[in-house]
Amino acid sequence: EPEVTQTPSHQVTQMGQEVILRCVPISNHLYFYWYRQILGQKVEFLVSFYNNEISEKSEIFDDQFSVERPDGSNFTLKIRSTKLEDSAMYFCASSGIGSGANVLTFGAGSRLTVL
Amino acid sequence: RKEVEQDPGPFNVPEGATVAFNCTYSNSASQSFFWYRQDCRKEPKLLMSVYSSGNEDGRFTAQLNRASQYISLLIRDSKLSDSATYLCVVNWGAGANNLFFGTGTRLTVIP
Numbered sequence: 001e002p003e004v005t006q007t008p009s010h011q012v013t014q015m016g017q018e019v020i021l022r023c024v025p026i027s028n029h030l031y032f033y034w035y036r037q038i039l040g041q042k043v044e045f046l047v048s049f050y051n052n053e054i055s056e057k058s059e060i061f062d063d064q065f066s067v068e069r070p071d072g073s074n075f076t077l078k079i080r081s082t083k084l085e086d087s088a089m090y091f092c093a094s095s096g097i098g099s100g101a102n103v104l105t106f107g108a109g110s111r112l113t114v115l
Numbered sequence: 116r117k118e119v120e121q122d123p124g125p126f127n128v129p130e131g132a133t134v135a136f137n138c139t140y141s142n143s144a145s146q147s148f149f150w151y152r153q154d155c156r157k158e159p160k161l162l163m164s165v166y167s168s169g170n171e172d173g174r175f176t177a178q179l180n181r182a183s184q185y186i187s188l189l190i191r192d193s194k195l196s197d198s199a200t201y202l203c204v205v206n207w208g209a210g211a212n213n214l215f216f217g218t219g220t221r222l223t224v225i226p
Contacts, residue, residue, distance in 0.1 A: 033213065043159060043202065043216040056213050091158055102147040102206055104214060106158035 002026040004107035006092050012113045016081050021110045023075045023092030031101060032075045033093040034067065036060070037109075043091065049075065082114045121203050121217035129225050132193045136220045138186040138203030147206040148179055150188045152199040153219065159202055162188075193224045 005024045013019050025032050034046040047057040049067055066078045075094075079086055089111050093104040118141040128134050140148075148165035163170065165177040165186055176189040186203055203217035 035216075042218040043153075045213045045215060048213045058213075089156075102149075102214075103161060103164070106160070108158050 002105070004092055004094055004105050006090075006107035006110050008110055009108065010111040010113070012115065013082055015084060015114055019079045019082055019086075019112060021077045021079075021090050021092075021112070023077070023107055024073050025075055025092065025094030026096075026105060027073070029094035029096050029105075031055075031095045031097075032067075032069070033095075033104065034077045035091045035093060035106075036088040037091065038085075038088045046077075046090075079112075082112075084114050087112055087114045119203055119205050119215050119217040121220050123218055123220060125221040125223055127223045127225055128193055130193055130195060132224075133189065133191045134193060134222060135190075136188045136201050136203075136222075138188075138217055140184050140186070140203075140205045140215075142205070142207055143181075143184060145184075145205045145207060148177075148186050149204040149214070150175075150177060150186075151202040151204050151216075153202055154199050159204075159216070162201070190222075193222075195224050195226060198222055198224045 007022045032049040035043050037043045045058050046061045047067055048055045064080050068076050089109045091109045092107045095101050095104045120139045150162040151159040152162045153159045163172050163177055165179045167179055169178045174191045178187045200219040200221045202219045204214045206214055
């Protein structure tokens with residue numbers, strides 16, 4: 001079964017450092033997403049990406065966040081200057097087109113710990 | 116305000132029991148509805164989409180009431196492997212692929 005892969009599985013960083021989380025979406029999917037889940041809280045939408053640009057973003061996705069699709073396979077989330085409250089599990093997801101556009105497949109997540 | 120509300124539980128039920136979860140959503144423009152399950156410290160996984168006419172997948176039945184903005188999930192003959200958090204998920208408006216998640220309802224099936 002096709003899957004979304006994420007690296008690293010866990011990253012520990014110091015406050016103020018830059019972090020890049022990487023994702024390889026399912027190969028024939030066209031929509032890509034980042035979500036986050038703070039421990040014990042709900043899954044929250046950050047950003048969606050289609051046709052090499054951001055299609056929607058939430059209020060969480062401020063100037064400290066950016067996304068990029070640097071090549072044909074990777075989709076990255078960058079946090080420029082991490083804060084303590086950025087500690088969370090970050091899930092990448094992708095979806096297809098047509099009736100499959102709303103059916104998201106999630107990766108296993110990257111756990112970010114900011115000290 | 117965009118809200119998807121669920122009873123957080125926990126629901127502790129014996130094996131073989133029937134259990135129902137409810138969810139309400141605030142945005143009447145929502146077009147797509149889903150139940151996902153999430154195991155502890157794992158990613159959400161699609162359990163089933165929810166259609167206007169209601170739909171069933173084995174022991175799982177989902178219902179949608181657009182007028183009341185209400186979604187339900189019924190699990191019959193609970194198995195130990197059903198223990199998880201069940202997430203009510205709604206897209207936000209026509210053409211919006213981004214999903215909004217409820218806080219989830221935790222289910223524990225007891226032997």
